[in-house]
Amino acid sequence: MVIAVVNNKGGVGKTTTSVNLGAALAGPRRRVLLIDLDSQASASLWCGIQRGRLRPSSASCLLYAHPIKQAIRRTSTPHFDLITGSMDLANADLALCDLPGRELALKNLLKQIHTSYEMIVLDCPPNLSLVGVNALVAADALIVPVAPQFLAVEGLVSLLASVEKVRARLATRSRVLGVLLTMVQRRNGAKLEVGERLRARYRERVFHTEIGMSRALEEAPAANQTIFQFAPRSLPADAFRRLAGEVLQRIQYPVRH
Ligand SMILES: Nc1ncnc2c1ncn2[C@@H]1O[C@H](COP(=O)(O)OP(=O)(O)OP(=O)(O)O)[C@@H](O)[C@H]1O
Numbered sequence: 444m445v446i447a448v449v450n451n452k453g454g455v456g457k458t459t460t461s462v463n464l465g466a467a468l469a470g471p472r473r474r475v476l477l478i479d480l481d482s483q484a485s486a487s488l489w490c491g492i493q494r495g496r497l498r499p500s501s502a503s504c505l506l507y508a509h510p511i512k513q514a515i516r517r518t519s520t521p522h523f524d525l526i527t528g529s530m531d532l533a534n535a536d537l538a539l540c541d542l543p544g545r546e547l548a549l550k551n552l553l554k555q556i557h558t559s560y561e562m563i564v565l566d567c568p569p570n571l572s573l574v575g576v577n578a579l580v581a582a583d584a585l586i587v588p589v590a591p592q593f594l595a596v597e598g599l600v601s602l603l604a605s606v607e608k609v610r611a612r613l614a615t616r617s618r619v620l621g622v623l624l625t626m627v628q629r630r631n632g633a634k635l636e637v638g639e640r641l642r643a644r645y646r647e648r649v650f651h652t653e654i655g656m657s658r659a660l661e662e663a664p665a666a667n668q669t670i671f672q673f674a675p676r677s678l679p680a681d682a683f684r685r686l687a688g689e690v691l692q693r694i695q696y697p698v699r700h
């Protein structure tokens with residue numbers, strides 16, 4: 444099962460969700476691979492890879508035919524592996540655009556490692572560039588984090604329209620597993636309203652679990668720890684555990700839309 448964490452809006456919690464949901468899903472009976480598709484490589488740095496050691500990265504495999512199995516690294520969480528992102532991804536659109544089947548490059552690569560992992564989580568860049576489209580095509584399911592900011596609902600409407608377009612044009616099978624409210628602050632009327640509008644419009648497509656604003660989540664990346672290592676008994680650790688439960692349930696019993 445390939446899950447892409449997507450939103451073309453920046454800073455909405457994609458990387459935070461990819462790293463911690465991935466870690467929550469990982470276990471002895473469920474091997475998980477996180478693939479960092481962002482040129483900023485935030486997920487890779489969070490997992491403790493040094494900036495100078497990001498290569499070989501997902502870009503090496505996508506653009507320069509590096510064998511994907513040789514790009515896989517262990518993380519400090521058992522059963523949770525990583526393929527890094529790197530600056531080279533910033534050139535991916537130009538490098539990919541002349542290739543035949545340029546939107547299928549990632550999907551084809553993943554076929555080589557599909558059987559080694561129960562779950563592959565894709566941390567997407569904040570745009571629908573060719574790498575983003577490759578992620579949509581490779582994914583079975585999409586998780587869309589949304590932070591309750593100004594124009595968040597409008598942004599989501601246009602993102603979902605783009606996803607539909609890609610789905611129709613490229614005949615992909617990906618479906619939206621759920622919209623995830625992130626960075627939710629209690630006691631903030633305007634922001635609460637975004638959550639209510641989203642739930643009213645998208646109903647059961649919005650995950651019950653919300654990720655609250657949390658100091659621990661903000662600090663965990665600098666410590667190179669997942670929330671389960673950094674603050675295992677915190678509210679966000681609990682939230683990501685519950686989210687993992689919802690994800691597993693939805694994979695089995697999809698919400699129709
Ligand atoms: N629930 C939260 N509580 C506090 N801080 C958070 C929370 N979620 C994310 N952040 C912080 O907000 C910033 C953006 O989060 P994150 O990197 O996960 O978003 P993103 O969508 O991946 O961003 P980009 O579009 O740049 O890739 C980060 O500094 C992160 O530490």
Ligand SMILES: [Mg+2]
Nearest residue numbers: 457458481485
């Ligand atoms: Mg990110």
